[in-house]
Amino acid sequence: MQLSSDLVQPWEFVSRDDRVAASQSGWVFDTAMLLLTRPLDAAIAEILQVIGVDAEADRAWMFEYDADHLRFRNTHEWSRGGVGSFVQDLQHVPVTMIGWLHQRLVLGQAVMVNDIEALPRSAGALRAEFIRQNNKSVLSVPVFHDGKLVACIGFDAVAASRRWSDEIADLFRCADLIAAARYGRSPITSGSEDSQAAYPALIYLRRAHGILGTPLTEIVGLRSSKDYTEVWLVDGAMVLDPRPLTQWLGLIPPGWFVRIHRTAVVNHQFVREVVRRSSGAWQLRLHDYEDHWPVSRAGRVELRAHLGV
Structure with a gap:
């Protein structure tokens, strides 16, 4: 969907209750099946690819917070051929860089940035990062577990500006499923609490469904x-x-x-x-x-x- 600057706001905040009707994408079913049938990290990587392709995004990604919400790191990323990858750059990054975005994610709101250039001065660091990645539009959806913000999934549009709308309801549900699978298990099997407190070392490998951070x-x-x-x-x-x-x-x-x-x-x-x-x-x-x-x-x-x- 192409943007018209006369009709679309430069950014939008969307709560999960704002969009009651889900789209007919099938993303929720696909997410559940992949999480049930694939190893967890491989499933998340494939989920990002499946949803990213269907949403006509150029890049799909996930980042996680540390336990104190002081830093974040990208853990999974899918990108179209010819589109740059930034997952290896965004490791142990201060949350202050995304402070404008973070304050909305903490409230449980998805954030659609439809016009990167129009971001307010308070989002200067975030705007600079989006420009570095050649983003035209970005959608970010929070991931919660036990009432706490633990991660974020989202899309980037690089080739041309794009606005996602009805898909957000499905993305909230997909985020719930990913949270249950990744953080709802015991620390022994998932490493959720330990990994958030002190990030384990990751090696980034290009696999079938994108670049995946793989623990040593x-x-x-x-x-x-x-x-x-x-x-x-x-x-x-x-x-x-x-x-x-x-x-x-x-x-x-x-x-x-x-x-x-x-x-x-x-x-x-x-x-x-x-x-x-x-x-x-x-x-x-x-x-x-x-x-x-x-x-x-x-x-x-x-x-x-x-x-x-």
């Missing part, structure tokens, strides 16, 4: 593949990352990861079996993977130190 604790192992790195994950996926293994060695904490070969690094927490062949060769079985990973002579020394074998 979900990386089972890394294998060199020429100039790329195979990243093996706890959910069974393998992502081919454009960074070489040598660069990954500077990203991962040595306390968790062991270099078992010049071409391979593993998270020692996922070592299920150490196989010693009659030839003297060592191999590892990791997590639920059938493949065995070879261990070099040099790798055995570090492996012994971590596993006590």
Whole structure:
């Protein structure tokens, strides 16, 4: 829907009760099914893609607050081909940068910014960030859990200005479902309270449904593949990352990861079996993977130190 500056306000605040009728998008059903059938982070990433495409957005995203609402970070992002990604830039960002937006989200209101240039002076930092991202219009919908603002999901229009209206009712419902799945579980299974208090380290990987922040604790192992790195994950996926293994060695904490070969690094927490062949060769079985990973002579020394074998 194209904007007409004569008819549309530069920004709008929408409460969940303002839009009683839901659209016929099917987003709520799709969100529920994905959350029930997919690993949580993969489900959220796919939800953003499905909704973003259907809403004719150029970028769909989610950010989370820390426990004190002092900082926020982007956790998931989908973008159309050729549209820039900013998820890696927006980490541990002071909430003061989005203060004008935040004060409305806390009230439970969705915020539609239809004209970036018309934002008030009090939103100067937010306006500068929107311009940096080449945004023409932005929709932000709060995510609440137990009566507390915990996150936000939204859309960006980059190619041309766009106004979303009836879709907001569905987005509020989708936000409720995401909140129940992500924050309604115990801290042991979801890490909700801990992750909000002290953000766990994330590595951003481009997967099928956009760029996804992946906790280091979900990386089972890394294998060199020429100039790329195979990243093996706890959910069974393998992502081919454009960074070489040598660069990954500077990203991962040595306390968790062991270099078992010049071409391979593993998270020692996922070592299920150490196989010693009659030839003297060592191999590892990791997590639920059938493949065995070879261990070099040099790798055995570090492996012994971590596993006590």
